[in-house]
Amino acid sequence: MTLDTRTPARVFLSQQPWFGTLDAATRQTLIDAMVLQRAARGELLIRRGTPVDAWWAVLSGMAKLQTEGPDGRVSAFLGVPAGDWFGEGTVLKGGHWRYDVLALRDTTLIGLPLPHFQQLYHSSLAFNHFLVERLNLRLGQAMTAIEVGRLRSPEERVAQYLSMFCGSGVRRITLSQEDLGHLAGLSRQTTNRVLKAFEAQGWISLEFSRVDVLQPEALEAMLSRRG
Numbered sequence: 001m002t003l004d005t006r007t008p009a010r011v012f013l014s015q016q017p018w019f020g021t022l023d024a025a026t027r028q029t030l031i032d033a034m035v036l037q038r039a040a041r042g043e044l045l046i047r048r049g050t051p052v053d054a055w056w057a058v059l060s061g062m063a064k065l066q067t068e069g070p071d072g073r074v075s076a077f078l079g080v081p082a083g084d085w086f087g088e089g090t091v092l093k094g095g096h097w098r099y100d101v102l103a104l105r106d107t108t109l110i111g112l113p114l115p116h117f118q119q120l121y122h123s124s125l126a127f128n129h130f131l132v133e134r135l136n137l138r139l140g141q142a143m144t145a146i147e148v149g150r151l152r153s154p155e156e157r158v159a160q161y162l163s164m165f166c167g168s169g170v171r172r173i174t175l176s177q178e179d180l181g182h183l184a185g186l187s188r189q190t191t192n193r194v195l196k197a198f199e200a201q202g203w204i205s206l207e208f209s210r211v212d213v214l215q216p217e218a219l220e221a222m223l224s225r226r227g
Helices: 008-014 024-033 088-093 114-123 125-151 154-167 177-184 188-200 216-226
Strands: 035-039 044-046 054-060 062-068 074-081 100-103 107-113 204-207 210-213
Touching: 008 024, 008 054, 024 107, 024 114, 035 044, 035 054, 054 088, 054 114, 062 107, 062 177, 074 154, 074 177, 088 114, 088 125, 107 114, 114 125, 154 177, 154 188, 154 210, 154 216, 177 188, 188 204
Parallel strands: none
Antiparallel strands: 035 107, 044 100, 054 107, 062 074, 062 100, 204 210
16 A cells, blocks of 8 residues: 555654655655555464565554464564564565564554665665664563563563563553563463552553553663662
């Protein structure tokens, strides 16, 4: 689906730090080339094994990156809020997607088609700087996920993933406790217990399928005490 220049997608592109460094003709070419992908809550946006044909960001809603083991158990490793890109390492490598991307609520993705991604990669210094920042962020998140999974308590696991969302500018997180538990590697019951404890301390407030982070500094303090 090609974008109309009056849609919010144009605004999204204009907010990218590398977009303004391009000449007017290239900017217009990208606006005309961008594509949208929509899915309702619980539906797949990208299926594992499909060819990589674009670099995607969440335009609205929220997505979850996950894999499924031979026994059917789901392992979710990243939640992606609106405004955030994902999969840059996979796009650089090429081939096929190695995980499923699931809509956690009604979600729209915006995609930079692969030929245009490659052209920017080979010609735009600002675009490459942005990619390096993204890859460094993902490396840090991966290292944190390894540490969280091996060493940290359930409270620290939940705090870590809530802090990740806050770091992306999201404090009102529309996410079920089951999905948050998948990200943190915890059962729904354990996740509920931890969230109730955080709420009792005034750090968060809970609504149906939503967590509002009221004191992100308290979550960060918990994590830094361990670090």
